[in-house]
Amino acid sequence: MSVLEISDLITAVEPDSGHRLPVRRAEVIGRLRESGDERAARIVARLPVDADGVLDPCAVDRLLIGVHTELQRLSEELRVGERLVHLLGPLFAAIRAAGAERGPYRLVDVGCGLGYLLRWLAATDALGPDVELVGVDLSAALVGEADRLARAEGLNCRFVHGNAFDLPQAATVYVSTGVLHHFSDPALAEFFQAQAASPAQAFCHFDIAATPLAPIGAWMFHRARMRHPLGRHDGVVSALRAHSDEALLRAATVPGIRALLYDPRGTANPFCTTVRPIIGLRPPLEGSFRQAFGRSGRRLVGQDQLTEPAR
CATH class of the missing domain: 3.40.50.150 (Vaccinia Virus protein VP39)
Structure with a gap:
């Protein structure tokens, strides 16, 4: 299984414009669990989200x-x-x-x-x-x-x-x-x-x-x-x-x-x-x-x- 860095997954941007895209916490957790990294999934599970389950961009930036x-x-x-x-x-x-x-x-x-x-x-x-x-x-x-x-x-x-x-x-x-x-x-x-x-x-x-x-x-x-x-x-x-x-x-x-x-x-x-x-x-x-x-x-x-x- 491939190993994944959390920092690569909790932010997403359009490659050309650099415009920020929303990232759903559940999707990140799912990818980490699929790769066999339960510890990383637990780390992401503690990050704050909004009502739609999207990671709080300000909290991610501070982190x-x-x-x-x-x-x-x-x-x-x-x-x-x-x-x-x-x-x-x-x-x-x-x-x-x-x-x-x-x-x-x-x-x-x-x-x-x-x-x-x-x-x-x-x-x-x-x-x-x-x-x-x-x-x-x-x-x-x-x-x-x-x-x-x-x-x-x-x-x-x-x-x-x-x-x-x-x-x-x-x-x-x-x-x-x-x-x-x-x-x-x-x-x-x-x-x-x-x-x-x-x-x-x-x-x-x-x-x-x-x-x-x-x-x-x-x-x-x-x-x-x-x-x-x-x-x-x-x-x-x-x-x-x-x-x-x-x-x-x-x-x-x-x-x-x-x-x-x-x-x-x-x-x-x-x-x-x-x-x-x-x-x-x-x-x-x-x-x-x-x-x-x-x-x-x-x-x-x-x-x-x-x-x-x-x-």
Whole structure:
């Protein structure tokens, strides 16, 4: 049976417009029970509904903002911002050197949530003044809170409610953290194909590494750091849903994109590998990207090298 995250089920929006749709609690409970997850069904059964059995959207929004606020600790403790800059620095250096696109460049965070990553990048100015920071999410509540936090912190980044691939101005680089495991295999392929079909020069998506230890680590972290049962539940399920290295490279290897994994499972210490990125870039950029990356470039592995030991 497939495992389901509660947060994916208690909200629904039209993909193109982002317009919110009503969600009936009984239908969510039914889907969770069909998947064999009685614990998740009990969590949803405690959420408030109106007279027609539709989940209270304001209560759901408050819950998701609370859970995402706690989830920021995971990004902080795993130093995802620093890890991303370690890759994006050489990537933007390669884009600048190629001269195919002149700045300002646009970094778009897909499924930005509360915008922690972009707010960290803005606060540290890690990518330079010629990189515009834009976060996009289908949740109006999360985008609204991300915008409020950025304004309160006086940060130069902006947040948009909608589809990241329908922005009036195209991205130079797409990024995300903790998004890929939400996609089924067919949807994952479509996700990468949309980026290849766009004018973007590259993407860099961090997600949970599918190791045998991942669910145990997720259980320990979320038990220690998350207060709400929904956050604890979804944290473990997200690790169970993580895509393998092979599946990621297969989905990301699309025409016009050179896909590379950084620290794939077979070459990294499973006790230390919690998240890892998949990178895609236009083929002419690969040489200058590896050169700018230096010795660390040896840890980048393509689909044709996945089974080979790192040199």
